[in-house]
Amino acid sequence: MQVVIIGGGTAGTTCAFELRKLNKEIKITVIEKTNQTAYSPCSLPYLISGEIADFSQVFLYQKSDYQKNQIDLLLNSEAIDFVGNKVIFLENQEKKEITYDFLVFAPGSKLITPKIKGLEKVDYHSLKTITDAEKICDQNKGDSKSVIIGGGMIGVELATALADKGEDVFLIEKQPSLLPKIIDQDIGEHLEKELNNINVITNAEITEITDQWVVLKERKIAYDKLYVCTGFQPKLALAKKLNLKIDKGIVVDQYLQTSQKNIYAIGDCIEINISNSDEKVLSQLGTLAVSQARLVAQNILGSGESYLPALNTQITKFNNWDIGSVGLGHKEEFLTATYKGLVKSGYYNDDLKMIVKLICQKDGLLVGGQIIGHGEVAGHLHVISLAILQKMSVKDLAKLETSYNPAIISIHNPVVKAAEILDKKVTFLKDKE
Secondary structure, eight states: EEEEOOOSSSSHHHHHHHHHHHHHSSSEEEOSSSSSOOGGGHHHHHHHHHSSSGGGGGOOOHHHHHHHTTTEEOOEEEEEEETEEEEEEEEETTTEEEEEEEEOOOOOOEEEEOTTTTGSSSSOBOOHHHHHHHHHHHHHSSSEEEEEOOOOOOHHHHHHHHHHHHEEEEEESSSSSSSTTOOOOOOOOHHHTTOOEEEEEEEEEEEEEEEEEEEEESSSEOSEEEEEEOOOOOOOOOHHTTTTOOOOOOOOTTSOOOSSEEEEEEEGBBBEBBSSSSSSSOOOOOOHHHHHHHHHHHHHTTTTOOOOOOOOOOOETTEEEEEEEEEOOTTTTEEEEEEEESSTTTTTTTOOEEEEEEOTTTSSSSEEEEEEESSSSSHHHHHHHHHHHTTTHHHHTTTOOOBBTTTTSSSSSEEEEEHHHHHHHHHHHHHHH
């Protein structure tokens, strides 16, 4: 059996090594466009800040690992077409072909370039690849004025990294608040009040960019360096050549199989369901790419495992704040409650804060949560994730038994307190009916 994987990033590489772990006999070939083995894209802002000292640390595998596991890694190779069950590809510009029994699409995503007057005429950086990060580090002077367009996850992480290096940073977002795909506006506004070393401009409308200025409707900002971090979109050109079903991304079934037999797709290029919703979304999280890759490896070998609707559990950091979310955001048909408190006991000499927002259906079923705070955000987020997965109500969550130590965490657990508040709203609504 021959399995061909298009894309040697996190999703494709995980699938290859999982296949080899499960079966020692099958042939596995990975076709990768760049000259690099798989690395962690999430590490890039921390390489720029210097929190990770060495670029070599973030590579997941060396070439020798592929050789030891008898995985044929074709670097500097690009799939360009398909004939029957053959992939036509260029290897170092030489045209070749390979036959497959199973094909796995994991080409990843590409940058979204905003349509802004003048942008195509100026030099700017993006942060998508390790090569991008190397270029940014090479040009870092520590006293520059940098403008970042895009207040999503990459934008805020890059802003923090550049500010840590001593740059004067302006972060521009067209939506009313930062991280609009992660946290609701009210939580985003809480976050912006706590920032002091990054200039944040929301509700921004950029009318033009020159080689010195970013021109907004109300003002203009001078810059030495410009960064564009306006998100990513799936790479779909090859999928279209195979006539795979496509909507927002490649459409897959519960087994992550595409509209064509023996062809699977994983990672940034596919659309998935979000738990407790009929909504289809694109999710570009490494955690989901890994879980999808492992499931496809199992299904290629005949296990018939189903992929659960995702919860989109994600976390980032902005200055000394951790920001995370899970599940659905606020909608008109949902109820919400927000609790703001201290991480540790009030009498302990510490003023670390945490804000927790929980979201539920009107019957009390928990569907989402958002947290910003100093430390312990990931742990609390995982509790909410598990609660949603187990279809718990906010009343159930409010009964959660938690640990306490004044030097570690307050006796008033923030997730439990938010659940108590939200449960009262649910009860009040039921009593009115």
